[in-house]
Amino acid sequence: MRADAQRNRDRIVEVARTFFRAKGFDAVSMDEVAKGAEVGPGTLYRHFPTKESLYDAVLEAWAGKVNAAVDRALSLDASARERLLTWLTDYAAMLTEHKGAAARITAALGDPGSPFAAKCTTYVNANQRLIDGLDSALRPGVEAMQISRLVGGMAAVADNSELPAESVASMLAVVADGLLAP
Amino acid sequence: MRADAQRNRDRIVEVARTFFRAKGFDAVSMDEVAKGAEVGPGTLYRHFPTKESLYDAVLEAWAGKVNAAVDRALSLDASARERLLTWLTDYAAMLTEHKGAAARITAALGDPGSPFAAKCTTYVNANQRLIDGLDSALRPGVEAMQISRLVGGMAAVADNSELPAESVASMLAVVADGLLAP
DNA sequence: TGCAAAACGGAGAGTGTCTCCGTATAGTTC
DNA sequence: GAACTATACGGAGACACTCTCCGTTTTGCA
Numbered sequence: 376m377r378a379d380a381q382r383n384r385d386r387i388v389e390v391a392r393t394f395f396r397a398k399g400f401d402a403v404s405m406d407e408v409a410k411g412a413e414v415g416p417g418t419l420y421r422h423f424p425t426k427e428s429l430y431d432a433v434l435e436a437w438a439g440k441v442n443a444a445v446d447r448a449l450s451l452d453a454s455a456r457e458r459l460l461t462w463l464t465d466y467a468a469m470l471t472e473h474k475g476a477a478a479r480i481t482a483a484l485g486d487p488g489s490p491f492a493a494k495c496t497t498y499v500n501a502n503q504r505l506i507d508g509l510d511s512a513l514r515p516g517v518e519a520m521q522i523s524r525l526v527g528g529m530a531a532v533a534d535n536s537e538l539p540a541e542s543v544a545s546m547l548a549v550v551a552d553g554l555l556a557p
Numbered sequence: 558m559r560a561d562a563q564r565n566r567d568r569i570v571e572v573a574r575t576f577f578r579a580k581g582f583d584a585v586s587m588d589e590v591a592k593g594a595e596v597g598p599g600t601l602y603r604h605f606p607t608k609e610s611l612y613d614a615v616l617e618a619w620a621g622k623v624n625a626a627v628d629r630a631l632s633l634d635a636s637a638r639e640r641l642l643t644w645l646t647d648y649a650a651m652l653t654e655h656k657g658a659a660a661r662i663t664a665a666l667g668d669p670g671s672p673f674a675a676k677c678t679t680y681v682n683a684n685q686r687l688i689d690g691l692d693s694a695l696r697p698g699v700e701a702m703q704i705s706r707l708v709g710g711m712a713a714v715a716d717n718s719e720l721p722a723e724s725v726a727s728m729l730a731v732v733a734d735g736l737l738a739p
Numbered sequence: 740t741g742c743a744a745a746a747c748g749g750a751g752a753g754t755g756t757c758t759c760c761g762t763a764t765a766g767t768t769c
Numbered sequence: 770g771a772a773c774t775a776t777a778c779g780g781a782g783a784c785a786c787t788c789t790c791c792g793t794t795t796t797g798c799a
Binding site (some may be wrong): 740741742743744745746747748749750751752753754755756757758759760761762763764765766767768769 | 785
Binding site (some may be wrong): 558559561562565591596597598599600601603 | 747
C-alpha cells in the first residue's frame with residue numbers, strides 16, 4: 376500500500392472510531408467520516424466498500440478485549456456462578472464503548488458472509504472456552520453458539536435501551552442461573 | 558372520516574401488512590406501499606405520519622394475540638415451568654408472522670414517545686399477569702419489565718437469525734429456568 | 740345543484756449510501 | 770533528477786429512501 380493511502384486509511388479509522396463512539400453506528404454518515412478525515416467519499420469507499428466494513432475495522436481491538444475478559448473471569452478463584460456472572464457483566468460493560476456493536480455482532484452470528492464474521496468467530500470461541508473452563512457446572516448440552524446468542528441478545532437490549540447497570544445485572548443473573556445446571 | 562379516506566386507509570393497512578409480512582419492516586419502502594395501495598405518497602403520509610406509525614397500525618391485532626397467549630398459558634393445568642415455557646414459546650412463535658416486530662417493540666420498552674408505546678404497555682401488562690398467575694414459582698423480585706426485556710431480546714435474536722424452532726426452544730428453556738425460583 | 744371542507748397525489752426537498760472517472764501523486768527506472 | 774507508470778485521490782452525481790408542500794379533485798351536505 377502506498378504511504379499516502381496508509382495515512383488516509385489510518386486517519387479514516389481513527390475519525391470513524393471517535394464518531395461511532397460519540398454517536399453510535401446509525402447516527403454517523405459516511406460523508407461525515409470522509410469530511411472529518413479530510414478525504415473524498417471516493418477515497419473512503421475504496422478503503423471500506425461498505426459502512427459495516429468500516430465499523431469492522433473500528434472494532435478491531437474489540438475481539439481482543441472479549442478474549443481477555445473471558446480469561447480474566449475464568450482465572451478467578453470463585454464459584455462457577457460468580458465467574459460466569461463476571462464474564463457476562465464484563466461483556467455487557469464493553470458496550471458502553473461501542474454503541475450498537477453487540478446488536479450487529481449478534482445479528483451476524485451464523486452468517487459467514489457478514490463483514491463481522493471474524494468477530495463472531497472469536498466471540499463464539501470465547502464462549503466455548505468459557506464452557507470448557509466452567510466444565511460441568513453448566514447445564515448439560517449447552518453450546519457456545521447458544522450462549523453467544525443469549526448474551527448477545529441481552530447485551531443488545533441493554534445497549535439499545537441504555538439501561539442502568541443494576542437492571543442489566545438482574546437480567547444477566549437470570550441468564551446465568553438459567554445456564555447453570557438445574 | 559370521509560368514506561374515501563376510510564377506504565384508502567383500510568387499503569393501505571392491508572397492503573402494508575402483506576408487504577411487511579413478506580419482506581420485513583426494513584425491506585419495504587413507503588413508496589412501494591403507496592403504489593401498492595394506489596394512492597400518492599402524500600395520502601399515505603397524511604394517514605400515517607411515519608413509517609413506524611404505519612407498522613403500528615399493521616400490528617393492531619398483535620396486542621390482542623399477546624394477551625390471548627398469556628391467558629392460554631396460565632389456564633393450563635401444568636407445572637409453573639411448563640406454563641412459563643408455553644407462554645415463551647407462543648410469544649416466539651408470533652414472530653414468524655411479523656418479522657422485525659419483536660426487535661422494535663423491545664427497543665421501544667420504556668420510551669413513552671415511541672409509536673409502539675401502546676403495544677409496549679399491553680406487552681408489559683401481559684407479563685405482569687404472568688407474574689401474578691405463576692405467583693411464588695418465580696424468583697423473588699422479578700419484574701414485568703425485566704421479563705419483557707428478556708423475552709423480547711431472545712425473540713429478537715431468534716427472529717433476526719431465523720433460528721429453527723429447536724434452537725429457540727433451548728434458549729427459552731435457559732431463560733425460563735433462570736426466571737423460576739432457584 | 741352549489742359549496743365548503745376534506746382528501747388526494749405528484750413534484751421535489753433533504754439525506755443517506757455508494758460509483759465513475761478525470762486528475763494528481765508516489766515510487767521506480769534510467 | 771527527470772520521465773514514466775501504477776496507484777490513489779476526490780468531487781459530481783446516480784440512486785433510493787423518508788417525508789412535505791400545495792394546487793387539484795372529490796365528497797357530503799344544504
